[in-house]
Amino acid sequence: MMREIETLGQLRPDTSGLQLSDVWSVVDSIAESDPRYKVRLITFHSGGDCSEIFRRTHIEGFEVVRHDFSDFWTFDLTRTVSRSNIEGGRRVVSGSFGLFKANSTGIWTAFTSEGPDFFSMALTRFIEECRPQISFVHLTSDQLRQLFERLEAKSGCEVWVRKAVVYSHREEGEIGFKKKPARVLFNFAEREDDYVDKVEYVLQSNGEATLHAFASRDGVSYFFGGRMGYFTDMVLPAFAEEVSQSSELLAGRQRDSESGGLNPLAIVYKRNVFGRPEDNSHLIRALGNLDRSGLAVLHRNPYVHAAFLDFVDGSTFDIFVTGQNRISIIPGYQSSVYSLERLTEQIFKDFHEGKVEEDSQPSYTLSDFLTE
Amino acid sequence: MTPGSDSDCVDDLKRAFSVYDQTVDVVSCWQSYFTWAYKDHLTFFDRYPEVPQADLTPDFTVLLGNYGLVGEVKRSFPREDLPFDRTLEQIQHYDAPMSIKSNSDGSRVVPETQDIMLLLFSPSDSYAIARRIRERIEDGRLSVQNNLVLVEAFFENTEPRSRYVFRKVHTDNRPFRDSLLPKELRLEEVLGLHKESIKVYPEHFKDFKVKEVFCNDNPPPLYTAVYLWTKVFFTLLDKEQIATWRKGNPRRSVPLLVEIPSLTAQINSAFVRGGSVRTSWISDALEFLRVCDLAMKESPGKFTVQYHNLSSHSYADSAREGGSDVTQATEEYVDTLARRYCEGLTKEVVPPPPATTTGPHQTRLPVE
Numbered sequence: 001m002m003r004e005i006e007t008l009g010q011l012r013p014d015t016s017g018l019q020l021s022d023v024w025s026v027v028d029s030i031a032e033s034d035p036r037y038k039v040r041l042i043t044f045h046s047g048g049d050c051s052e053i054f055r056r057t058h059i060e061g062f063e064v065v066r067h068d069f070s071d072f073w074t075f076d077l078t079r080t081v082s083r084s085n086i087e088g089g090r091r092v093v094s095g096s097f098g099l100f101k102a103n104s105t106g107i108w109t110a111f112t113s114e115g116p117d118f119f120s121m122a123l124t125r126f127i128e129e130c131r132p133q134i135s136f137v138h139l140t141s142d143q144l145r146q147l148f149e150r151l152e153a154k155s156g157c158e159v160w161v162r163k164a165v166v167y168s169h170r171e172e173g174e175i176g177f178k179k180k181p182a183r184v185l186f187n188f189a190e191r192e193d194d195y196v197d198k199v200e201y202v203l204q205s206n207g208e209a210t211l212h213a214f215a216s217r218d219g220v221s222y223f224f225g226g227r228m229g230y231f232t233d234m235v236l237p238a239f240a241e242e243v244s245q246s247s248e249l250l251a252g253r254q255r256d257s258e259s260g261g262l263n264p265l266a267i268v269y270k271r272n273v274f275g276r277p278e279d280n281s282h283l284i285r286a287l288g289n290l291d292r293s294g295l296a297v298l299h300r301n302p303y304v305h306a307a308f309l310d311f312v313d314g315s316t317f318d319i320f321v322t323g324q325n326r327i328s329i330i331p332g333y334q335s336s337v338y339s340l341e342r343l344t345e346q347i348f349k350d351f352h353e354g355k356v357e358e359d360s361q362p363s364y365t366l367s368d369f370l371t372e
Numbered sequence: 373m374t375p376g377s378d379s380d381c382v383d384d385l386k387r388a389f390s391v392y393d394q395t396v397d398v399v400s401c402w403q404s405y406f407t408w409a410y411k412d413h414l415t416f417f418d419r420y421p422e423v424p425q426a427d428l429t430p431d432f433t434v435l436l437g438n439y440g441l442v443g444e445v446k447r448s449f450p451r452e453d454l455p456f457d458r459t460l461e462q463i464q465h466y467d468a469p470m471s472i473k474s475n476s477d478g479s480r481v482v483p484e485t486q487d488i489m490l491l492l493f494s495p496s497d498s499y500a501i502a503r504r505i506r507e508r509i510e511d512g513r514l515s516v517q518n519n520l521v522l523v524e525a526f527f528e529n530t531e532p533r534s535r536y537v538f539r540k541v542h543t544d545n546r547p548f549r550d551s552l553l554p555k556e557l558r559l560e561e562v563l564g565l566h567k568e569s570i571k572v573y574p575e576h577f578k579d580f581k582v583k584e585v586f587c588n589d590n591p592p593p594l595y596t597a598v599y600l601w602t603k604v605f606f607t608l609l610d611k612e613q614i615a616t617w618r619k620g621n622p623r624r625s626v627p628l629l630v631e632i633p634s635l636t637a638q639i640n641s642a643f644v645r646g647g648s649v650r651t652s653w654i655s656d657a658l659e660f661l662r663v664c665d666l667a668m669k670e671s672p673g674k675f676t677v678q679y680h681n682l683s684s685h686s687y688a689d690s691a692r693e694g695g696s697d698v699t700q701a702t703e704e705y706v707d708t709l710a711r712r713y714c715e716g717l718t719k720e721v722v723p724p725p726p727a728t729t730t731g732p733h734q735t736r737l738p739v740e
Binding site: 262264285298 | 390393397404405408409527529532533534556557562568569570571572573574575576578579581582583598599601602603606607609614617618642643645681682683702703704705706707
């Protein structure tokens with residue numbers, strides 16, 4: 001059972017009617033008294049009722065038991081890792097986590113105050129194994145910037161970066177970034193054409209920290225301390241809203257099985273990213289490096305046409321470079337949010353970050369074919 | 373021989389792939405042009421025309437009311453007179469009044485006026501070809517009742533966007549006889565009188581290319597094999613096979629039994645809708661995969677494909693458990709399959725080539 005529920009149980013034996021707000025109150029009070037206390041959260045997209053998916057999905061090596069509460073669920077999760085290179089051949093990781101649905105469509109958050117081993121080896125891996133029904137979400141540097149700007153506007157506080165990890169699109173290795181206002185971090189990344197991966201930050205008002213937290217572009221957040229209300233009322237809903245919009249755009253893009261109609265997407269860049277032949281090669285290399293996928297390059301230069309197949313769920317995409325600042329993604333008869341998240345994030349990380357948009361339905365006239 | 377070291381073999385296969393892909397592009401360009409620019413006048417664009425009584429397969433036909441256009445794409449013309457004349461003989465077959473498809477149900481009409489558009493793709497000497505054709509018409513060696521109109525086609529790498537360009541050859545050529553069309557839509561008005569060119573960008577034709585995939589020429593087996601591997605085979609797997617893959621190593625092979633007639637029918641009904649993918653194309657592709665050591669012939673028309681991810685990049689069990697992206701030279705299927713095929717060839721017992729062949733692979737390599 002989760003530590004927070006146990007604490008609440010000491011106050012009221014019947015915990016079945018507990019609400020999420022009760023849990024956050026306990027988190028607030030434990031965080032105040034225990035400096036080592038940390039809540040780890042992961043936000044993701046689910047194509048259905050995630051609490052049911054977690055309960056019903058049988059995954060080898062995982063055992064899960066669900067407990068129902070008023071507006072959230074908790075799960076006891078045990079993972080048995082069997083591997084020859086582990087002492088004794090097996091290792092058991094167990095703990096508990098909570099789950100709630102955001103107000104934004106399709107977005108869920110799992111949270112736990114267990115240690116990092118449980119979070120990464122058990123919880124995150126369990127969620128990952130529920131693919132492709134469940135998909136990790138991703139925020140671009142620009143979306144992270146907007147998130148912090150909204151947080152500043154709403155709270156009247158300033159976001160200061162304590163530590164950040166920034167990556168170059170092309171070179172190996174991370175760039176550390178310490179103790180600067182958030183806007184300085186994002187300006188730096190934009191200027192250097194880097195992407196922001198992780199940010200540990202504090203929300204400051206008159207020099208006093210009101211929230212100490214962490215956010216990463218792949219949906220992981222940590223609450224280190226401060227007022228949980230800022231986190232639950234401002235950070236998480238804003239995050240959920242942002243990723244919900246992105247995920248909804250990626251949903252239902254498969255070709256119409258009746259008519260064969262296409263539902264293309266576009267990645268649009270503010271500047272020209274395809275000016276030289278090596279830019280095409282750079283994109284192709286980025287696509288070819290995605291694990292569990294296959295790539296066929298039908299046309300390499302001067303325009304790119306590649307066929308991409310995701311071996312996780314069979315999603316297929318035709319990818320065209322249709323302009324100096326535009327990539328067109330045309331999903332095939334199988335397409336999932338999971339796979340499109342994977343594909344676009346791979347392009348954003350290994351090529352350049354852009355914005356995913358609906359690719360407008362084409363309509364051309366004679367003059368479009370005659371104009372110089 | 374080092375696996376895949378026969379670079380001539382690999383290059384030949386990839387060149388044939390590229391030539392076919394560009395022909396698909398060119399046909400898609402014209403389909404896009406007529407579909408969009410002539411939307412109120414286009415009766416039907418047939419991408420897979422067949423004229424059964426004459427066994428003719430031009431690259432496309434267009435019916436615009438009572439005006440018909442037969443399109444033929446030519447990558448090259450022989451320099452020597454005899455083969456040059458033979459090439460013209462093939463085109464001359466399109467000269468008879470030809471029934472052209474008027475809708476997707478297969479109805480046909482013989483239009484009042486019909487022209488033949490010969491698309492010379494990336495020739496260095498299209499004006500010389502036009503002159504030689506005119507000479508043959510003038511001295512009676514070539515008789516063409518319908519117009520034979522020559523149009524140059526080439527890919528132009530321009531800023532900011534590259535594009536296909538189509539331009540009428542302006543000397544030694546004939547006019548399009550499309551006066552039945554509104555003036556602004558007449559090809560003769562646009563390409564002839566005003567000497568304009570038609571520019572088609574990837575964004576114009578990409579949807580047609582994705583939907584149609586092929587053109588009316590026999591594809592190189594490598595082209596069809598890549599299509600089957602990236603778009604079709606995965607959909608034939610059952611849930612258990614897919615689930616096993618999702619969790620385990622995606623390079624593990626999954627045996628997939630395919631029958632050529634049913635696979636062809638499935639592609640024409642569910643993938644390339646209304647397409648005319650021939651059983652011979654699928655058969656050639658499966659035979660190609662057999663040489664690649666990726667398929668086994670069980671009986672006539674039946675193959676077991678050993679389906680898996682052909683990319684050898686390692687995969688992360690979980691990126692969040694310390695797995696990471698793998699950065700190495702990009703592997704892609706066109707190259708991988710070409711190499712596997714050439715490697716497979718060296719393992720096969722190759723019968724001695726007939727006396728007329730000129731190269732070691734001629735009996736096996738796909739010919740465009």
